[in-house]
Amino acid sequence: MPREIITLQCGQCGNQIGVEFWKQLCNEHNINPEGIIKNNNFLNEDRKDIFFYQADDEHFIPRALLFDLEPRVINSIQTSEYRNLYNPENMFISKEGGGAGNNWGSGYSQGHKVEEEIIDIIDREVDNSDNLEGFILSHSIAGGTGSGMGSYLLELLSDNYSKKIIQTFSVFPLLTNESSDVVVQPYNSILTLKRLILNTDSVVVIDNTSLNRIFVEKLKLNNPTFQQTNNIISNVMSATTTTLRYPGSMNNDMISLISSLIINPKCHFLVTSYTPITIDKHISNVQKTTVLDVMKRLLHTKNIMVSVPVRRGMYISILNIIRGETDPTQVHKGLQRIRDRKLVNFIKWNPASIQVTLAKQSPHIVSTHKVSGLMMANHTSISTLFERCVTQFDRLFKRRAFLENYKKEPMFSSSDGQGNFEEMEASKEITQNLIDEYKSAERDDYFNHTYL
């Protein structure tokens, strides 16, 4: 019984990584850019119908919804190689075409204005599926559309489809003390974090800083393009869905993936790690790829795609998805070794160990490595990422800087013109609560406190 998944991509970042994701999926399932299977020799060992549906004329169409408030990115998709792949009815561009201008409030209110249309589009796609399992949203949290309209979409989905799983791939901004890509990113991030905390079931955190670092250190490429960075993100995104599309003995649907990783519904932010990372012809210096090597490498700080100090803090849960030619006994030995060497620091209040799933590799992708692996983990040090967000937010908010444009939006406007920023303060409160939650999860007596 197929459990379908609908993906939504919102904003420039969301659409750009979404496009790479679908490209990767098409490659894995041997679908050409027109949506037609290249040669039908392989039987239905894979479950394309989770992400694609078949139209009357043999075309495979992605269950994808594209949203943006300005036309350029979606237009470039419509003129690219993959233009005939997507269902044109699933592309939504705002009529005003002005974009959200890096303003969360503008993205949110523009989403609200076109509520009817958006619900129509989502409903149509939902009706198209027999047994919908959930939604995946890809977006960034620092800009205007991805964060503002994305937040609105999350609220809409959790209100209208409360029984379905909602997962997001959220791109967090550069949070160093040196530079940023958007000046008002603290405001946009904190406002979106509230929705990520309250309205989603799991969030896979993707971090621009660490991706850059991985390129420079592992691949020795000094100036990665956005195309290459998005390529890595798409590898991770497709690897997280491997067990759904190539069903094996366990973890064949989203709910089982999530339930093995997320113990406390609040702490649902996941870090990922992927090895080996290859981009086109650049191959990082990985020689030996046994299961043990792959699992050890996945635990290296340098491979983790979020810049948090994994040496401090503890793992709440880990799931490894290993693809390739593997032997189940190897897995057992690998886990034993890791436990003996105490390479992983787990929390004490739950019997925890690394869960491993073996997944089949796509027969259509030629890989130079025998074994590749993805790690999805729930680690308490992710709270440091949120702490940085809150610090930057505090600094700007104390001075009430850059708030003029937010005041123009209905959510922040007030009759006296001073602006009503309760929403921002509430969001910050909720984020701070989450940080405290993660911190207390590191304590041994966590279960003795009331949580939830």
Place this chain on the structure above:
Amino acid sequence: MTQSVVVQVGQCGNQIGCCFWDLALREHAAVNQKGIYDEAISSFFRNVDTRVVGDGGSISKGKICSLKARAVLIDMEEGVVNEILQGPLRDVFDTKQLITDISGSGNNWAVGHRVFGSLYQDQILEKLRKSAEHCDCLQCFFIIHSMGGGTGSGLGTFLLKMLEDEFPEVYRFVTSIYPSGEDDVITSPYNSILAMKELNEHADCVLPIDNQSLFDIISKIDLMVNSGKLGTTVKPKSLVTSSSGALKTQHKKPFDAMNNIVANLLLNLTSSARFEGSLNMDLNEISMNLVPFPQLHYLVSSLTPLYTLTDVNIPPRRLDQMFSDAFSKDHQLLRADPKHSLYLACALMVRGNVQISDLRRNIERLKPSLQFVSWNQEGWKTSLCSIPPVGHSHSLLALANNTCVKPTFMELKERFMRLYKKKLPFSLVTLSDIPIPHDLEQGVHFVACTRHFSFQISGRFL
């Protein structure tokens, strides 16, 4: 996609505007090979079927028939506008978009603002409304004018209030040419200060530009070219500094090259909003990210490169050089010293084949030499546009909201006070029939404002 309307006021404004339209056409011609009217062109031009009598039916898609600029040309004397209409760009402008008078404002802000303002208010409003109706989604008005004259400063700033009332949702970007110290117009300090008050209150974002800096840049380039130091690596006639390849005839007017630089500034500012790229930046994001408080909206701009290099395969070191140049005083369009003042925010708009990692690496490299305010240490905004400007492989525009504009305005204030104390030159000023002393009183009020303004900057952020 959004559209913008350019309003050029006064002699200076119209001359710069003319250069701007020339360069804009050339840029779109280079990018748009197929001659299809697409959204990038629609941001500044309308596609009109000139065979249709009357308003000229607008065509929204398909092949380009005849492009009309989304512009309103205003001048109180006919010379400059007539020259434009007889020049090669005459077909680009709609004759219904012009407002001219005969006598001129006589370098008097009050005449421009009060006399001509009230006389032409309805006409101007009508033309602006017409331009706005032609747009599907009007996002921004670009106003180009000078501060030292009469029409540009007086009528130009009168426009601002009108635009704010009539189109409150549309952004008002003002490119103001400030008078240099050796300006030959005696009343320029008065005109500038009076205009500043209006800019303070009614503009969303101001790009102050200084004649002296433009002149310095041009002389530096001439020096480089003539000394032959760089030899074959410099193409002297780049699009930035001359209009070679343009439709104009070759007799060079003195301000040609300087106007070209300002026109390039406007093109680069809007490039990320018109063309695609991996990190787009619309015009509304400029004021969102660079203006922390409504009154502090003066952005210092600097533009690189200013001449082309024949070496196409630019190795990273040359690329880094571009970033260093953008933060050096030689490439700034305003005489100020940002490195010794506080940055409130800074935007880097890159065009061409540059990657995000190049940007980030350079920001990290340059950051230690720049001082940001304590509450916005990482106040950078970046954007990448994949289409490079004509003749270059990449370019960079840096917009900085920096407290270094304070000394520039203080200097202007000094010049004003020097004249005002001696009540000079009242004889020139009392020629018009409005109570001038009242306006000068307003000017003194503005002087108090600048003091408050500079106090605001220093008190709040240090």
